[in-house]
Amino acid sequence: MSPQKVPDSSRRSDRSRRAIYDAALALVGEAGYPRTTIEGIAARAGVGKQTIYRWWPSKAAVLMEAFLDLAARQAEEAAGAGEGDDGGHVIPDTGDLAADLRHVLRATVDELNDPVTEAPTRALAAEGIVDPVLGAQFVERLLDPSIQLYVTRLRAAQEAGELRADIDPRIALELLIAPLTHRWLLRTLPLTHAYADTLVDYALGGLSARP
């Protein structure tokens, strides 16, 4: 077998890790993803290149972790500030499904339009499209959690008789979310609250004329 030197993660320098996250996010924001290099991250973080190669397999992996770390810290902040809220974007259940979906889709629109997170998110998405391993991580770590929230809320709606009983919530949610990410990824048309509302309307009501 290969003697694969596995580094001892218990002795890992936290200071370096944070510095690398910061440098990576800063560089992607300033210069864009393709002009962000591992050498550049190392230099900016005041860290040896080897320290990056030791802990991450690729530039995209660094960015992914940096991004997750950022999200986690933001969530922590939010949790600290607001009470009762767990920091994630739980979908409310007011009993009015349409209103609840509009609420959360509008929030998603705002997130996607945030200029700070746009560059790294696009970079990760693009990388994930081409690299299946990274793509799987992207989905699993960034998308799946929020998708579960939708599934939960839609199930509740089914039980409440708001939603057709024969519907697969996993597919239903795609009718709502996919058009959003579609517009964002391809920049075909602007992404607005009005668009989110329309989506909810069309998806729930259906496109067909009623007899």
Place this chain on the structure above:
Amino acid sequence: MSPQKVPDSSRRSDRSRRAIYDAALALVGEAGYPRTTIEGIAARAGVGKQTIYRWWPSKAAVLMEAFLDLAARQAEEAAGAGEGDDGGHVIPDTGDLAADLRHVLRATVDELNDPVTEAPTRALAAEGIVDPVLGAQFVERLLDPSIQLYVTRLRAAQEAGELRADIDPRIALELLIAPLTHRWLLRTLPLTHAYADTLVDYALGGLSARP
């Protein structure tokens, strides 16, 4: 203005252009997009690097044109073979909107699942996500044409009373297409005819339970 030396396209070598298209598509298929290099394309095409740099601004631009050329040639073939069909993917109008949409969405599923075109398409999509200029070209040259077909068919359905009159076809079609590309891009779940059928069902019928 800039004195940008513009090459004389009337003296362009057709043989080189074709060879470059072939080499680019072959390499992307064999080695993947990131391991496809301009140097490699030039070598494989038996062409000087400068001949590529003279006519294209980037690797992605070469691939885009190669891809469009491929599509054009395939369309030409199809047009030559089949009669009555104009080579594009016109959406049929049998009077049954649901059936027609299932037909065309299934065809789209098959196209996306085609292993030959998958690699270059993913590469272009990924590049377009990060590079707005290329993204715009991608949309304009590859997507817009088929989108227009949907718009046309949906308008006809509205006039026929099959579709709600208050609906914007430009948005309606996103309910149908976006989930498909979403699954394809993110590889969340397999892309099947059954999925296409379900989408048509959900989108036309709506998700809400009927009173």
Place this chain on the structure above:
Amino acid sequence: MSPQKVPDSSRRSDRSRRAIYDAALALVGEAGYPRTTIEGIAARAGVGKQTIYRWWPSKAAVLMEAFLDLAARQAEEAAGAGEGDDGGHVIPDTGDLAADLRHVLRATVDELNDPVTEAPTRALAAEGIVDPVLGAQFVERLLDPSIQLYVTRLRAAQEAGELRADIDPRIALELLIAPLTHRWLLRTLPLTHAYADTLVDYALGGLSARP
């Protein structure tokens, strides 16, 4: 055999030839020999590259001819202006060999110090050192003529009893000229009239102490 298409020199464009000479000399003067390119000469002369390749085998050959042309034109001018002088640098024969040699060596010093001709001369010399064919041309076309003048003058001196009869003039002249070109080529020490005078003194009188 090869059908070696030989161009018809009677139809050669004189205007192009002159333009090429001018451009070549100007570029060597401005940018130095290594940064002078055939493409650059052609562009500056407003001439197609092929017109250069048709008539000259190499950059050095162009420069050599340009240089000879320049020399010829200067000689012509001099001949037109001064009467009695034939334009070449005939070595005077006043009966005083030492004085005559000082005169001509001082003239040579001035020529070598001329900043206008320095760059192309150095370029040609350097090329000739490495390329035997060009070196032979350099010697034959630029050096031999003046060397013959020395030989003639030294022969006359032998007949006049000024010079040892057992001496080979071909070698004797090298004692005088070589140190000059040596200093010029290697830039060891400045090249002055005083140096020329000293050389004549040492060479004629000999280095040995007299008994």
Place this chain on the structure above:
Amino acid sequence: MSPQKVPDSSRRSDRSRRAIYDAALALVGEAGYPRTTIEGIAARAGVGKQTIYRWWPSKAAVLMEAFLDLAARQAEEAAGAGEGDDGGHVIPDTGDLAADLRHVLRATVDELNDPVTEAPTRALAAEGIVDPVLGAQFVERLLDPSIQLYVTRLRAAQEAGELRADIDPRIALELLIAPLTHRWLLRTLPLTHAYADTLVDYALGGLSARP
């Protein structure tokens, strides 16, 4: 000042340096200087191009150092083998100046005629003629040492009354050496021991007829 990143020479790889010297000398010998490329040297030495660019500013500089290294190693060998001789070409002092000069000039003739060192030496000389910086190094590192030996020997001769007291040894030696290098550089006539002997004769005795 400029922040010129200067590499840390203490961490330099000796193995690479030697390999580069060997490759450079071999290639110049085999293919000639103009067809020797930095890329070629790197490939042959099994070295990255950057390792050459990191330590040398130009192809000529590489060759110069390779050449000096070769000379140093040869001198070392000679010193190891012969006793009493320090490896350099000290000019003997037998009391007979003419004989001593003939001896050393003959040795110089042999060196210049050595086919192994000819190509690189010519290349360096040619480059030095055109590039003043390199020329200065060439003179300082390759010529000056031997010139000093001449000066020393000629001073001794003056003190011994063999040489005219009013003579500048720095100029006198040029009478002897310059004709040699002149013939070698320009390939006008063959370079033989007889020629060396004649030079000594003419220079010491003088060209003038004796009264």
Place this chain on the structure above:
DNA sequence: TCATAAACGAGACGGTACGTCGAGTCTTCGG
């Protein structure tokens, strides 16, 4: 007098080498 063949300007072409950048690996040295 004009046709016709060449030399001409322009510049695209297949190549080679340039000098730079970054990737990922390996080595040295200081805290």
Place this chain on the structure above:
DNA sequence: CCGAAGACTCGACGTACCGTCTCGTTTATGA
């Protein structure tokens, strides 16, 4: 004894010229 520093091999970048090869366009006789 970890980690910063950075030298190393390797490969691709985008540029500059090379020398060859068409393209029309002059131009300058000789039929």
